[in-house]
Amino acid sequence: MIRTLLCSIGSVFFLIASSMVHAEMIPSSEIGNDPALVKLCKSRLTTISGKSVPFEIEADYVKSARSYNPEATFIAIKGSAPTLVVCQQNSGTGKFGPFSYEPENKLWQFANKPQKFSPSIGSAQGRTLAGKACLDAAMTKIDSQGFKNAVTSRVVEIVSGSPLYHPGKVIAGQKSQEYDIATEGSAFFQSNGPDLKETKYSCLLSPMLNVKAVKVN
Known part of the structure; x- marks a missing residue:
């Protein structure tokens, strides 16, 4: 129930960002994550497992998310499936932690990915x-x-x-x-x-x- 709610709310970010004109992709090192919040975000991540790795993300996506939640923190997890985790304070619990989960899409991707043929093997x-x-x-x-x-x-x-x-x-x-x-x-x-x-x-x-x-x- 809680995860469904988080994913549903998180999809609002996706819809907002998708409706914007696509801007430049920037590396995760330049999005201004607070190192202390990144560490806290990782420590409270319990629903998925994997390694936190560098990624690229659309600048306007970050800007839009932080216009609603200035402390929004983004980490990318390379596990069984690529996942972007957005951590922020939950108004329902008052605690900072994982708020939404996004599969790899046009708004973000892992850094240094090789060029792939098109269409992908997903088709x-x-x-x-x-x-x-x-x-x-x-x-x-x-x-x-x-x-x-x-x-x-x-x-x-x-x-x-x-x-x-x-x-x-x-x-x-x-x-x-x-x-x-x-x-x-x-x-x-x-x-x-x-x-x-x-x-x-x-x-x-x-x-x-x-x-x-x-x-x-």
Whole structure:
């Protein structure tokens, strides 16, 4: 109930900021967070876990939030999902702490992110493009004739905090880095019997879909 209320109120900030003409993105080091309030904000963060990291945020978003709450403090958490936490004094309890949570969007992002291909793998078109890039690479290594079709079974971005697809995980024989893309699939070929012959493959792609490694099973 409390979290729902916080997220609902926090979305008001998002709507206000979204309605403004987009201004410049500024680094978190320049938004004027009070170090003591940043430390307090982190200490009272109990609903999500992860590492606090540098980020970039739209200047007008910060200005709008602080026009209502001058002590508004912003921190970005890199955990299972990117989250911007806004801490301020809660008028209902009188305590300073987490007030709203925002997923990564056009108003903020982690600092120093690499360029990514568009559309992202969050879209069906993006997943199709990633799957094709991996299939094309795999076909150069598969020694079979009579290709019939292929199925992409997995397209995942490597992110810190993921229990399975995290930086350092070995994919297709190579260690992955944050924002790389892991892709898996199966190619089917004509055989001498009624069933098609299946060949599984996996790839490690860069954020721009360049093939870093490919493995055929």
